[in-house]
Amino acid sequence: MRAYxxxxxxxxxxxxxxxxxxxxxAFTNSVFGLIRASLLLSAISTAGGSIGGYSAVEAATxxxxxxxxxxxxxxxxxxxxxxxxxxxxxxxxxxxxxxxTASYWAQDLGRAAFDILPRGVPPLVIGALVTGxxxxxxxxxxxxxxxxxxxxxxxxxxxxxxINLLSFWVVEIRGYWMLYMVLMNLLSGFLVPVTWFPQWMxxxxxxxxxxxxxxxxxDILAGRTDxxxxxxxxxxxxxxxAVLLAGTQLMVRYGxxxxxxxxx
Amino acid sequence: MNSQTVDRPAADSSPVTNAKLLRLLVSAxxxxxxxxxxxxxxxxxxxxxxALTEFVELYAIVHNIPTFGGMTFAQALLVFAFASVGFSIxxxxxxxxxxxxxxxxxxxxxxxxxxPLPVLLQLMTSDFQLRRVGRLVFAxxxxxxxxxxxxIQWDPAKVALFIVxxxxxxxxxxxxxxxxxxxxxxxxxxxxxxxxFTYGGRYVASMPGAAMFLPLQVFFTFVVPATLVAYAPSxxxxxxxxxxGIPSWTGWLGLPAAVVLWGLMLLLWRAAIRKYTGAGG
Numbered sequence: 001m002r003a004y005x006x007x008x009x010x011x012x013x014x015x016x017x018x019x020x021x022x023x024x025x026a027f028t029n030s031v032f033g034l035i036r037a038s039l040l041l042s043a044i045s046t047a048g049g050s051i052g053g054y055s056a057v058e059a060a061t062x063x064x065x066x067x068x069x070x071x072x073x074x075x076x077x078x079x080x081x082x083x084x085x086x087x088x089x090x091x092x093x094x095x096x097x098x099x100x101t102a103s104y105w106a107q108d109l110g111r112a113a114f115d116i117l118p119r120g121v122p123p124l125v126i127g128a129l130v131t132g133x134x135x136x137x138x139x140x141x142x143x144x145x146x147x148x149x150x151x152x153x154x155x156x157x158x159x160x161x162x163i164n165l166l167s168f169w170v171v172e173i174r175g176y177w178m179l180y181m182v183l184m185n186l187l188s189g190f191l192v193p194v195t196w197f198p199q200w201m202x203x204x205x206x207x208x209x210x211x212x213x214x215x216x217x218x219d220i221l222a223g224r225t226d227x228x229x230x231x232x233x234x235x236x237x238x239x240x241x242a243v244l245l246a247g248t249q250l251m252v253r254y255g256x257x258x259x260x261x262x263x264x
Numbered sequence: 265m266n267s268q269t270v271d272r273p274a275a276d277s278s279p280v281t282n283a284k285l286l287r288l289l290v291s292a293x294x295x296x297x298x299x300x301x302x303x304x305x306x307x308x309x310x311x312x313x314x315a316l317t318e319f320v321e322l323y324a325i326v327h328n329i330p331t332f333g334g335m336t337f338a339q340a341l342l343v344f345a346f347a348s349v350g351f352s353i354x355x356x357x358x359x360x361x362x363x364x365x366x367x368x369x370x371x372x373x374x375x376x377x378x379x380p381l382p383v384l385l386q387l388m389t390s391d392f393q394l395r396r397v398g399r400l401v402f403a404x405x406x407x408x409x410x411x412x413x414x415x416i417q418w419d420p421a422k423v424a425l426f427i428v429x430x431x432x433x434x435x436x437x438x439x440x441x442x443x444x445x446x447x448x449x450x451x452x453x454x455x456x457x458x459x460x461f462t463y464g465g466r467y468v469a470s471m472p473g474a475a476m477f478l479p480l481q482v483f484f485t486f487v488v489p490a491t492l493v494a495y496a497p498s499x500x501x502x503x504x505x506x507x508x509g510i511p512s513w514t515g516w517l518g519l520p521a522a523v524v525l526w527g528l529m530l531l532l533w534r535a536a537i538r539k540y541t542g543a544g545g
């Protein structure tokens with residue numbers, strides 16, 4: 001347990017060294033937030049007040065919470081494991097007495113804990129100033145929202161981990177990575193809320209784990225769902241968590257047998 | 265591709281010209297990209313999917329409303345298609361400068377500097393990304409569909425504008441990529457900062473400009489000329505009036521803006537290369 005705590009702490013420190021990266025990330029997330037918010041607001045005003053259950057201020061809140069959370073949630077993933085497989089350093093990871101998945105997860109949690117302040121707060125402040133935010137006034141949504149963020153962050157981690165683990169079998173994973181990113185960006189509600197989709201696409205998105213990775217925590221934090229609905233949504237997240245976890249464990253088990261590390 | 269030259273360059277006794285060096289670099293790149301077939305196929309599919317999702321994003325908004333930013337679905341599709349063609353050509357040729365900070369950090373830039381060719385030319389050709397062609401193909405299909413669905417009253421000036429627009433768009437995005445690469449010499453960890461202008465510019469370019477807040481309209485027209493890539497020329501072609509921040513006469517500014525932007529970005533690039541002191545490799 002202690003080893004994982006140390007891993008998370010060192011990952012937090014590692015990311016806190018790159019202040020300029022955090023600042024420029026926050027800047028870019030805010031610019032995209034401005035563009036996305038204005039597009040959604042324009043569409044809603046043409047529609048006469050709301051689309052897919054989102055009023056103007058609710059859609060703006062959706063955009064700003066999404067922009068604030070996308071770095072902490074790890075929407076763009078990490079290819080570290082795959083590059084360690086390529087270089088052979090993975091042999092060191094596998095010979096350690098810690099669980100491979102858990103050690104990478106601990107590092108991702110450390111990264112997220114750092115990202116939440118410098119990358120998360122600026123888009124929210126700009127959103128509050130430019131469009132206003134509609135946030136819940138009771139504690140419930142925040143508590144459940146925190147759980148949901150944690151679940152979504154883990155789901156994102158596991159999703160990218162699966163893609164990284166493919167490198168045990170194939171040398172180059174960039175294409176699979178690309179395909180995964182594209183699907184995830186669209187179906188997670190990162191671009192527009194999934195309830196804006198045509199019905200057939202909405203049904204398809206809901207059959208995947210992707211809405212659990214972004215739309216769910218954003219909606220819960222914004223107080224769009226009542227207690228029972230929020231609990232059900234977190235339940236869906238946990239279900240996908242179990243599925244992905246089982247998948248990664250199988251892949252680690254069979255993949256490390258398949259793995260060939262060159263040289264010493 | 266002449267595989268003879270590639271396989272046995274030493275046996276060829278004619279002098280090594282720049283053109284020959286470039287051909288060598290490009291063909292080696294192309295072969296390396298297709299070496300891992302599974303990943304390459306997924307890559308091409310991913311690029312087409314990427315273009316498709318960009319379209320679906322627009323569709324997910326537009327299918328809810330009769331007009332978006334004063335444009336019908338077909339008219340918005342024309343904007344999207346122009347922007348996609350321009351961006352995919354710019355990205356195909358110069359998209360690699362986006363990862364300049366990595367080239368600096370790993371010392372790859374030093375390898376480029378000791379070769380007897382301009383760095384920018386090497387970046388343009390040596391990392392030619394075959395997979396990105398998938399995106400261009402999709403963009404061209406979208407453009408054909410938009411032409412079929414919209415009703416344009418053609419005259420010679422509009423025909424000229426139609427031909428110039430994707431080329432000027434490619435030049436504008438190419439210049440933005442060069443600028444993004446250049447600023448990374450100063451902001452090694454600030455790569456994402458440049459994304460606001462390159463990928464943010466692509467995002468803005470592919471949407472009806474009137475749907476944006478007024479300050480964004482002005483900024484992305486007169487500072488970063490993203491609306492000049494597709495939206496402003498589309499207004500002229502369709503005979504529509506522009507919003508306050510993007511008057512319809514700006515539709516003719518694409519080419520001049522591209523020329524000015526290239527001048528500025530090349531100056532920035534030269535200053536960046538001069539500033540470079542090496543990674544200690």
